[in-house]
Amino acid sequence: MxxxxxxxxxxxxxxxxxxxxxxxxxxxxxxxxxxxxxxxxxxxxxxxxxxxxxxxxxxxxxxxxxxxxxxxxxxxxAQTDDSVLSLMIDHAVHTKQIRIQQILDVRRTIELRTVALAALRRSDREATDIVDLAATMRANLAQPEKVMDADIAFHEAIAKASRNPMFALLVGSFRVVTRETWPIGWATRFNQASQVENIDCHDSIARAIRDRDMRAAESAMAHHFDSAIKTLVDAGVI
CATH class of the missing domain: 1.10.10.10 (Winged helix-like DNA-binding domain superfamily/Winged helix DNA-binding domain)
Known part of the structure; x- marks a missing residue:
């Protein structure tokens, strides 16, 4: 250009x-x-x-x-994808125009809505995939990289199951920043019990979506983000 x-x-x-x-x-x-x-x-x-x-x-x-x-x-x-928006967000973070805390505030707001819609609109196949991704996180507890990949896919699968492509675009655009902050948050969960608790939360979200329980899904997702934010505060990231 x-x-x-x-x-x-x-x-x-x-x-x-x-x-x-x-x-x-x-x-x-x-x-x-x-x-x-x-x-x-x-x-x-x-x-x-x-x-x-x-x-x-x-x-x-x-x-x-x-x-x-x-x-x-x-x-x-072209088919719309999240890569350009993701690049923009990553640039804004590294140039200190946006803070991680602000991204998490936006993510929390968006994902409380996506999880509620997913509970109402998901297909049986999508519900199974979301449950399986939570199980993949648990099965790979000793391999953080695989846990992270499944975690990111978990949230993106929920956004897609919301049946609103705008939510899928937005949640997908956070992927690059998440890959930078996730290992820090995981390491801050200094013992296995804390890491298992995080995965238990994903299980709760997945089961609520499977059971079409919108209120339980929202509650579990809120708890998940509150815990994630606290973890990053403890790590000094935000």
Whole structure:
């Protein structure tokens, strides 16, 4: 993409305009993920810009995960994922624009809602998967990396079972930051009993979802976040 500090501002403006034109084309034509887009040359001709500008515009949209660009095939409308939002949150944390405490406040609010909706809307398959992920955490107690992977998947599975893709996008976007703070929180649970208590909480959440008990699911999730926040406070992270 054109470096905004070294490139001609007019060129950057043309790239922005080209990117806006592609987005407008997608919206006006009601294109969905996987739909094939006109070529770079076509968009360059429509916008009255060079192929180089169109190429930079396509690269910019691909970096934002709005389009998929592959060698030897036409660009397509991309399926939304959480990677760009995740990168933004991680950047904001490391540049001290957002604190871990603030992320946990938002996560707690969101996940109390996702767990309630999951209890109401989950499929039998999703309920089984959520219960199995809690069991995977317990089975791998001596291997923190595997516990962490199952823990992250557990929360993302609940968000997906809520049947609201916005919740799934938001919960998934916390993954990178969670991978940085999780090992600290786990190590702060200095004895196995404390670690087992954490897994017991996940079991309670999973069973409440399986039993379609919305109130119990919310209560267990609230307890889980309150415990996680206390653990990170004790570790000096927040």
């Amino acid at each position: 054109i470096d905004p500090q070294s490139a001609d501002p007019r060129a950057a403006s043309l790239v922005d305009r080209l990117m806006a034109d592609v987005c407008d084309h997608i919206r006006v034509n009601g294109l969905e993920p996987g739909a094939v887009l006109p070529s770079e040359a076509d968009f360059a001709s429509r916008a009255g810009v060079s192929r180089a500008v169109a190429r930079e515009g396509f690269r910019g949209l691909a970096a934002l995960k709005l389009i998929d660009v592959g060698n030897g095939r036409r660009a397509r409308v």
